[in-house]
Amino acid sequence: MPTALAPRDYSLTGPENRRAGERGLADAEWYTCLIPRSRLKELMQRRDGPAIRDTLLWFALLIITGTLGCLTWGTWWTILPFTVYGVLYGSCSDSRWHESLHRTAFKTVWMNDALYELASFMVLRESVPWRWSHTRHHTDTIIVGRDPEIAVPRPPDLLGLALSFFSLKSGPREFHRMTLHSFGRLTPGEATYIPEIERPKVYRNARIYLAIYLAVIATGVATRSFLPLMLVGFPSFYGAWLLLVFGLTQHAGLAEDVLDHRLNCRTVYMNPVLRYLYWEMNYHVEHHMFPLVPYHALGHLHQELKADMPKPYDGLWAAYREIIPTLLRQTKDPAYHVQRLLPASARALGSTPQPAS
Amino acid sequence: MWIDAVNAADIAREDVLRFDLGERTFALYRTQDDRYFATDGLCTHAKVHLAGGFVLDQVIECPKHNGRFNFTTGQAMGAPACVNLKTYPTKVEAGRLWVNIA
Ligand code: FES
Numbered sequence: 001m002p003t004a005l006a007p008r009d010y011s012l013t014g015p016e017n018r019r020a021g022e023r024g025l026a027d028a029e030w031y032t033c034l035i036p037r038s039r040l041k042e043l044m045q046r047r048d049g050p051a052i053r054d055t056l057l058w059f060a061l062l063i064i065t066g067t068l069g070c071l072t073w074g075t076w077w078t079i080l081p082f083t084v085y086g087v088l089y090g091s092c093s094d095s096r097w098h099e100s101l102h103r104t105a106f107k108t109v110w111m112n113d114a115l116y117e118l119a120s121f122m123v124l125r126e127s128v129p130w131r132w133s134h135t136r137h138h139t140d141t142i143i144v145g146r147d148p149e150i151a152v153p154r155p156p157d158l159l160g161l162a163l164s165f166f167s168l169k170s171g172p173r174e175f176h177r178m179t180l181h182s183f184g185r186l187t188p189g190e191a192t193y194i195p196e197i198e199r200p201k202v203y204r205n206a207r208i209y210l211a212i213y214l215a216v217i218a219t220g221v222a223t224r225s226f227l228p229l230m231l232v233g234f235p236s237f238y239g240a241w242l243l244l245v246f247g248l249t250q251h252a253g254l255a256e257d258v259l260d261h262r263l264n265c266r267t268v269y270m271n272p273v274l275r276y277l278y279w280e281m282n283y284h285v286e287h288h289m290f291p292l293v294p295y296h297a298l299g300h301l302h303q304e305l306k307a308d309m310p311k312p313y314d315g316l317w318a319a320y321r322e323i324i325p326t327l328l329r330q331t332k333d334p335a336y337h338v339q340r341l342l343p344a345s346a347r348a349l350g351s352t353p354q355p356a357s
Numbered sequence: 358m359w360i361d362a363v364n365a366a367d368i369a370r371e372d373v374l375r376f377d378l379g380e381r382t383f384a385l386y387r388t389q390d391d392r393y394f395a396t397d398g399l400c401t402h403a404k405v406h407l408a409g410g411f412v413l414d415q416v417i418e419c420p421k422h423n424g425r426f427n428f429t430t431g432q433a434m435g436a437p438a439c440v441n442l443k444t445y446p447t448k449v450e451a452g453r454l455w456v457n458i459a
Binding site for chain 2: 128131135195198
């Protein structure tokens with residue numbers, strides 16, 4: 001077990017990977033709340049309308065704030081529209097990326113795939129590797145040595161987290177990987193979850209992404225202006241802070257190595273504006289338990305399941321009142337984590353991890 | 358070998374039902390227009406029962422990672438579903454659904 005002296009190895013190719021397998025934590029059966037099949041079927045129904053409306057609004061806001069940014073460029077006023085543009089580009093793209101990855105945003109498949117490619121570029125995540133990484137995240141959510149998307153390994157790297165508000169940790173890493181992929185190579189961790197058949201697509205897409213960035217830089221050089229980069233590329237950094245504010249609520253400070261999403265995910269109540277920006281991913285326990293339910297039905301799913309769930313957090317502030325002290329304590333005591341209280345009615349887990357050999 | 362599996366009416370329209378036979382497990386489907394199909398019960402991406410998934414037209418979406426298969430042909434329709442599903446002939450006789458599992 002983790003101790004203050006021996007932090008765990010979060011890589012997918014180290015001893016924790018084998019240990020997770022030995023403990024029955026890899027590819028395991030997870031707890032699922034009971035819900036009548038007929039009701040679940042209603043909630044899984046796909047619709048185009050909500051996501052078309054939300055996406056058109058998103059594009060309109062990007063165009064308006066981007067245009068205002070251009071018009072005020074060279075004055076201090078430009079900070080205002082670019083602050084909003086950056087968040088719409090660098091943070092909202094995260095939830096659009098996520099929902100279209102699951103192909104639950106729209107009923108029409110090509111619309112999901114088109115939004116996925118666009119949002120992947122905007123959020124600075126190559127579309128093919130990240131599809132497979134997120135697939136693994138759903139198989140082995142916060143299982144050390146298996147999940148490539150553990151946002152806050154213990155002990156928390158507070159400086160790294162601070163840098164992440166502007167993607168200064170993940171951004172350079174993504175560009176490094178993109179360059180590696182463009183030369184036809186993967187990292188050793190990626191090789192554990194990206195199948196052979198998908199790899200040519202990884203390499204091709206990386207070359208396309210790099211070509212777009214080079215074209216934007218060339219435009220900037222030709223026009224002797226930073227403005228093209230303010231519109232494309234740079235917002236993935238200066239606009240990423242809200243992505244982190246939302247994203248950390250999902251799992252940070254909660255249990256590792258449990259087979260119950262109620263213990264390692266947070267559901268946080270948010271107001272309608274935040275839920276629009278985050279596309280309802282605040283219902284994170286529900287999403288992990290039933291990933292086939294589209295974002296616009298997650299609130300209803302929450303109502304169905306909440307009697308079998310721990311108490312949700314009453315807003316971002318309530319979540320951070322728990323997250324901040326927990327992460328600070330974990331810097332000294334990496335084994336410490338928040339223990340979510342399950343209702344007395346909760347069923348036993350579908351399967352229980354075995355002690356490590 | 359034909360197996361008398363379930364009451365055809367036990368499968369809701371545009372839905373899927375799990376059917377176990379010894380060690381084997383199958384997914385049985387009924388379309389909106391009352392046609393019946395059968396495939397292997399487990400997703401080809403990981404060992405997850407497709408019967409927990411979502412049926413839309415002729416497509417079953419896996420409940421774990423939303424991998425999609427055409428259940429009439431077994432064809433995998435894109436990552437993370439990359440390997441086709443095995444399909445089995447079906448017939449309905451006297452209200453019972455039969456599956457040829459040979
Ligand atoms: S287990 Fe079915 S898509 Fe992954």
